[in-house]
Amino acid sequence: MDSVSLVGLLLGIGAILVGQVAEGGHVASLLQPAAFLIVVGGTTGAVLLQSPLSIFIDGVKMVKWIFIPPPSGYERTIELIVEWSHLARREGVLILENRIEGFEDPFIYHGVQMLVDGIEPVQMRESLEIEADIWTDRMRQCARIWESAGGYSPTIGILGAVLGLIHVMENLSDPTKLGAGIAVAFVATIYGVGLANLILLPIHKKLLSHVGNLASCREMAIDGLMGIANGDNPRIIENRMRGYVQ
Numbered sequence: 541m542d543s544v545s546l547v548g549l550l551l552g553i554g555a556i557l558v559g560q561v562a563e564g565g566h567v568a569s570l571l572q573p574a575a576f577l578i579v580v581g582g583t584t585g586a587v588l589l590q591s592p593l594s595i596f597i598d599g600v601k602m603v604k605w606i607f608i609p610p611p612s613g614y615e616r617t618i619e620l621i622v623e624w625s626h627l628a629r630r631e632g633v634l635i636l637e638n639r640i641e642g643f644e645d646p647f648i649y650h651g652v653q654m655l656v657d658g659i660e661p662v663q664m665r666e667s668l669e670i671e672a673d674i675w676t677d678r679m680r681q682c683a684r685i686w687e688s689a690g691g692y693s694p695t696i697g698i699l700g701a702v703l704g705l706i707h708v709m710e711n712l713s714d715p716t717k718l719g720a721g722i723a724v725a726f727v728a729t730i731y732g733v734g735l736a737n738l739i740l741l742p743i744h745k746k747l748l749s750h751v752g753n754l755a756s757c758r759e760m761a762i763d764g765l766m767g768i769a770n771g772d773n774p775r776i777i778e779n780r781m782r783g784y785v786q
Contacts, residue, residue: 545606545746552738575728578700579693579735586692587685595678599685605750606743612753614760617648618781621764624652625774633658633768647671647758651765661769668762676755683747690740697732701725760784 557567588596627635637656643649650671654664704725760781767777 542607542609570727572727575700575731578728579696579731582696583689583693587689591685595681596685599682602682602747606746609750613757614785617761622774622778625768625777628768648761655769661766665766672758679751683744683751686740686744690736693736694732697729700728756784
């Protein structure tokens with residue numbers, strides 16, 4: 541559990557609510573369902589319009605990483621590759637075929653399978669780097685939907701404000717309806733700017749950080765597998781891989 545993310549979220553929202561009360565306002569005045577619908581619905585629609593559905597769905601699924609970060613796998617990957625390097629030096633790389641049956645990481649499985657198949661190290665590195673780059677690019681695209689949402693949200697909030705003012709202008713003859721229209725107008729702007737800067741854009745940055753760690757772990761795995769392919773000493777392989785640990 542990433543408690544820092546939770547504290548940051550609560551602190552940001554709490555500061556605004558406390559500030560509202562400290563200025564003599566009421567928290568209830570910030571609760572405007574119409575403004576919320578305009579901002580959230582409009583922002584979601586804009587992101588859906590620009591993104592393939594699979595990217596959008598995977599990007600939404602990634603949001604759990606904010607509070608439950610994905611395991612980077614650095615230590616486990618180092619442990620496995622060093623173990624495999626010892627086996628390969630003693631008994632040859634073919635012995636590794638029995639060690640990866642049902643292995644959970646398809647990227648490392650693919651790399652070890654190429655070792656067993658006797659693929660040339662240069663070709664093996666090229667193949668793994670292409671696979672890693674494609675995966676990283678897709679993950680960044682998925683994370684980018686939150687950045688896009690953070691860009692659209694303030695503009696949609698302004699749109700909601702304009703709609704609220706239009707409603708006010710239509711009811712100038714009825715003072716009882718003016719308050720609700722003005723509230724929607726200003727609260728929509730608060731929702732748009734607040735969502736963007738307190739939630740959406742920070743989510744994007746945090747997801748990019750996690751994607752970067754996972755991509756670095758894959759680069760480390762490539763380096764380790766290349767060490768096995770080149771017959772490097774296991775201690776050298778381990779030391780080189782530990783240089784990637786942040």
